Amino acid sequence: MTSTARRLAEIRGGGAPRRHNARTTAALTGNPGCDRRAVLDSAGADKPGLAERVGFPARFGQSRFAITRGNAFEALVKADGGAELLRLVAERLGVDSTGPATWTDLGAEDRGDPPDATAQFGRAARSRAALAAAAPVGADDPAALFDHPLLGLDVAGQRVHLEPDLVAARLAGRFHVVEIKSFPVIDGQADPGKVAAAAIQSAVYVLALRELLAAEGHDAALVSSDVVLVCPRDFANRPVASLVDVRKQLLVLRRQLDRMARVDDLLARLPADFTADPSTDPERLRRSLTSVPARYAPDCLAACELAYFCRHETRAETAALGRPVREALGGVATVAEVLALAAGSDPGAPGQAEAAALLRAAARLRADALAGQPA
Numbered sequence: 001m002t003s004t005a006r007r008l009a010e011i012r013g014g015g016a017p018r019r020h021n022a023r024t025t026a027a028l029t030g031n032p033g034c035d036r037r038a039v040l041d042s043a044g045a046d047k048p049g050l051a052e053r054v055g056f057p058a059r060f061g062q063s064r065f066a067i068t069r070g071n072a073f074e075a076l077v078k079a080d081g082g083a084e085l086l087r088l089v090a091e092r093l094g095v096d097s098t099g100p101a102t103w104t105d106l107g108a109e110d111r112g113d114p115p116d117a118t119a120q121f122g123r124a125a126r127s128r129a130a131l132a133a134a135a136p137v138g139a140d141d142p143a144a145l146f147d148h149p150l151l152g153l154d155v156a157g158q159r160v161h162l163e164p165d166l167v168a169a170r171l172a173g174r175f176h177v178v179e180i181k182s183f184p185v186i187d188g189q190a191d192p193g194k195v196a197a198a199a200i201q202s203a204v205y206v207l208a209l210r211e212l213l214a215a216e217g218h219d220a221a222l223v224s225s226d227v228v229l230v231c232p233r234d235f236a237n238r239p240v241a242s243l244v245d246v247r248k249q250l251l252v253l254r255r256q257l258d259r260m261a262r263v264d265d266l267l268a269r270l271p272a273d274f275t276a277d278p279s280t281d282p283e284r285l286r287r288s289l290t291s292v293p294a295r296y297a298p299d300c301l302a303a304c305e306l307a308y309f310c311r312h313e314t315r316a317e318t319a320a321l322g323r324p325v326r327e328a329l330g331g332v333a334t335v336a337e338v339l340a341l342a343a344g345s346d347p348g349a350p351g352q353a354e355a356a357a358l359l360r361a362a363a364r365l366r367a368d369a370l371a372g373q374p375a
């Protein structure tokens, strides 16, 4: 064990590191400037356990109903050997889908629940061989769809297993990751937050697929950065496909994974007694967590298990209210300063004149509204 690995093991209390999956890997990009998160994720710390121990348990996860609905939609879309899915994807990419096509279910041999490590290893090897063999060689190559592939990516020294919904190969001469999501596209528009989450998760798959092909001697650029998102149209179950360009997400992801690979830099800045062992006394654990700088933003609520703890910690700071508020207040760091400027009891520093005037106007409007008078 290297000294870095030993230090990371000490930090998490000696237990096995928590394994990342596609969702948690994608979430790493949610707040790339946060040292606290980078240290905890690099160590594979039990963040849900930590949040619980310090009195701010995480509150996210998909409902059973949403999972069932998502599985039913995916089965519908993949029915008939993926014929309708191929038509949808090909149409979106602007290529002909009437020629011969193959459908390969790479998970057909290991339907264990959950699949054991040997089965996973077998599926990863099958996926690697099948996808590498499918690298496009000519314009007349038949389309090939791969269901249940298992890809891998190194995240902070751990091998993470990733399962994209589908990989389409040899369509328009490229590989395309296909993600099937159950959130609706209504009048051509989907929830931007859900699309953004799907885009970053798809970028994780694109990166893993590029690394797989590169390791097999192929050009990683064969994997398109345009992923195909398949969702129900309006409130029916009819699928509709959209293209999402994930180049930006790939850059952010690569940067964050590189940062985690250089975890020694982060460890050098930690206090010697820093711990993220969930069995530690809660008060000591709180002190330990707050000894590492964090950058709380409202987006953390959907992406990091420590969000309620960090929000509580920053409750007196304007940064906790999100970037629009932070930018509007330009340099007014605390809620107490905001209230003093709004009340006029503090004239503010020279650089705060504009924010102070806005706050006083807002306070007047609020007072008028509460008094029931027109502004």
Ligand code: SF4
Binding pocket: 031, 034, 035, 036, 037, 294, 295, 296, 297, 300, 304, 305, 306, 307, 308, 310
């Ligand atoms: S919740 Fe806290 S630890 Fe997690 S990313 Fe946000 S600021 Fe960092």
